[in-house]
Amino acid sequence: MKVCVVGTGYVGLTTGVSLAFLGHEVTCVDLDQAKVDMLRGGKCPIYEPGMEDLLAEAASNLTFTTSYSEAVPGADVVFVAVQTPSAADGSPDLRYLSSAAESVAHALNHDFTVVVNKSTVPIGSGNWVDAILRESFATREDRPAGVEFAVASNPEFLREGNAIADTLYPDRIVIGSDNPRSLEVLNRLYRPIINQTFTPPTFLPRPEDATAVPLVSTDLASAELIKYAANAFLALKISYANEIGQLAAKVGADITEVVRGMGLDQRIGSRFLQPGVGWGGSCFGKDTKALVATAAEYNLEMPIVRAAREVNTRQRAVAVERLQDELRILKGRKIGLLGLAFKPNTDDLRDAASLDIAKSLIARGARVKLHDPVATERFKAEQPELAPYLASTIDEVFADCDAVVLVTEWAQYLELDWSKFVGLMRTPILLDGRHVLDPDRMRRLGYRYVAVSG
Numbered sequence: 001m002k003v004c005v006v007g008t009g010y011v012g013l014t015t016g017v018s019l020a021f022l023g024h025e026v027t028c029v030d031l032d033q034a035k036v037d038m039l040r041g042g043k044c045p046i047y048e049p050g051m052e053d054l055l056a057e058a059a060s061n062l063t064f065t066t067s068y069s070e071a072v073p074g075a076d077v078v079f080v081a082v083q084t085p086s087a088a089d090g091s092p093d094l095r096y097l098s099s100a101a102e103s104v105a106h107a108l109n110h111d112f113t114v115v116v117n118k119s120t121v122p123i124g125s126g127n128w129v130d131a132i133l134r135e136s137f138a139t140r141e142d143r144p145a146g147v148e149f150a151v152a153s154n155p156e157f158l159r160e161g162n163a164i165a166d167t168l169y170p171d172r173i174v175i176g177s178d179n180p181r182s183l184e185v186l187n188r189l190y191r192p193i194i195n196q197t198f199t200p201p202t203f204l205p206r207p208e209d210a211t212a213v214p215l216v217s218t219d220l221a222s223a224e225l226i227k228y229a230a231n232a233f234l235a236l237k238i239s240y241a242n243e244i245g246q247l248a249a250k251v252g253a254d255i256t257e258v259v260r261g262m263g264l265d266q267r268i269g270s271r272f273l274q275p276g277v278g279w280g281g282s283c284f285g286k287d288t289k290a291l292v293a294t295a296a297e298y299n300l301e302m303p304i305v306r307a308a309r310e311v312n313t314r315q316r317a318v319a320v321e322r323l324q325d326e327l328r329i330l331k332g333r334k335i336g337l338l339g340l341a342f343k344p345n346t347d348d349l350r351d352a353a354s355l356d357i358a359k360s361l362i363a364r365g366a367r368v369k370l371h372d373p374v375a376t377e378r379f380k381a382e383q384p385e386l387a388p389y390l391a392s393t394i395d396e397v398f399a400d401c402d403a404v405v406l407v408t409e410w411a412q413y414l415e416l417d418w419s420k421f422v423g424l425m426r427t428p429i430l431l432d433g434r435h436v437l438d439p440d441r442m443r444r445l446g447y448r449y450v451a452v453s454g
């Protein structure tokens with residue numbers, strides 16, 4: 001099938017490259033000329049494991065452009081995957097989405113095109129995009145006859161760092177539309193994934209337990225709400241572990257044991273029950289805020305989601321408090337942060353805990369040293385005021401340091417020769433912001449091991 005993807009960020013690029021790999025003819029359009037140039041050269045503008053390999057494997061079915069008139073005409077499906085950041089009042093800023101919808105409408109010329117909201121958009125956006133498309137299409141002097149289109153929702157559930165596997169071997173696919181023809185087109189588009197009939201990429205074999213992928217085919221509003229409800233649930237699971245973690249610290253319980261004991265209950269499950277400095281990234285904060293804002297439009301409170309957000313914010317402050325408890329005075333102390341990306345295997349810094357922790361320490365007069373194995377270039381571009389605090393080596397982080405905080409649990413850090421660094425520190429305080437290091441081992445090596453919770 002012929003596919004257009006609008007926006008080649010984390011979501012759009014993964015969608016476009018994966019669909020091209022499956023044999024669809026895909027054109028990706030982005031306004032960012034530099035991004036398009038990189039992609040044309042086979043280079044990936046984001047750090048996402050496997051993406052450049054998949055780009056190479058799918059190259060014959062892939063085109064990148066900045067021109068909607070090259071990308072949209074003839075497409076059976078147009079995915080809109082532009083960013084939907086938070087506006088000042090917490091509601092999503094839909095400027096990018098409306099502008100993309102207008103541009104799509106000006107280029108539509110196929111007998112039937114499904115325009116799919118892949119961006120995370122508030123409930124009701126399907127109807128709103130449909131209205132923009134129809135209004136913009138109606139203003140076209142050159143509008144061709146016999147052109148039909150309909151809007152669908154196909155929320156994205158990929159995790160950065162695991163994006164390709166999550167796309168090719170997903171837990172489920174959700175499609176929502178009030179138009180049966182759209183559902184049929186999307187069903188056809190995704191059939192190779194649903195039935196798992198494609199030959200896997202050479203670098204990413206099909207998991208042994210992979211079976212047919214459940215398809216949730218529903219109405220627009222339900223599909224839109226599924227995305228928010230799922231993200232908010234994951235966010236509150238983390239916050240719940242952190243809330244229990246605060247109590248564990250008071251009563252002398254070991255939160256790692258507590259969540260292990262909880263998570264083995266199959267009704268609960270261990271994933272996303274990880275105590276630490278909390279969630280970050282472009283989705284959980286923004287989507288929980290949007291859910292609360294949407295509910296407010298209907299005079300509805302969302303106390304559980306609100307609390308999950310508050311706990312998450314508090315958790316970052318708790319990390320700084322733990323350091324203060326240990327060091328008493330932060331002013332003048334050298335404190336190293338290991339990990340800047342909001343989680344491992346991505347260079348995404350949006351709403352990363354590292355930023356709040358670093359800024360808070362600097363505000364208290366500490367001298368920080370920041371390190372990340374992958375995200376430093378992006379960090380320099382996006383956080384120029386913090387760039388002078390970057391360390392170029394791990395030795396530089398530990399040298400004469402009063403405390404080191406593990407903020408992002410990159411494999412490189414977990415596999416460090418920790419015995420080598422303890423001797424470099426002025427005081428060997430190690431704050432484990434993710435509860436991933438073995439406390440006994442770290443203590444044996446000479447660290448004063450402290451965890452965020454307990």
Ligand SMILES: NC(=O)c1ccc[n+]([C@@H]2O[C@H](COP(=O)([O-])OP(=O)(O)OC[C@H]3O[C@@H](n4cnc5c(N)ncnc54)[C@H](O)[C@@H]3O)[C@@H](O)[C@H]2O)c1
Nearest residue numbers: 007008009010011030031032082083084096100119120156
């Ligand atoms: N990143 C994730 O892990 C993730 C997961 C699930 C859902 N989502 C949702 O998917 C959407 C996209 O997120 P992302 O992280 O990929 O965003 P992103 O910021 O990485 O990418 C957005 C891209 O859209 C481009 N763009 C903006 N306006 C455009 C326009 N009018 N025409 C063409 N291109 C345009 C930008 O240049 C950029 O390359 C958001 O709604 C997000 O909430 C993201």
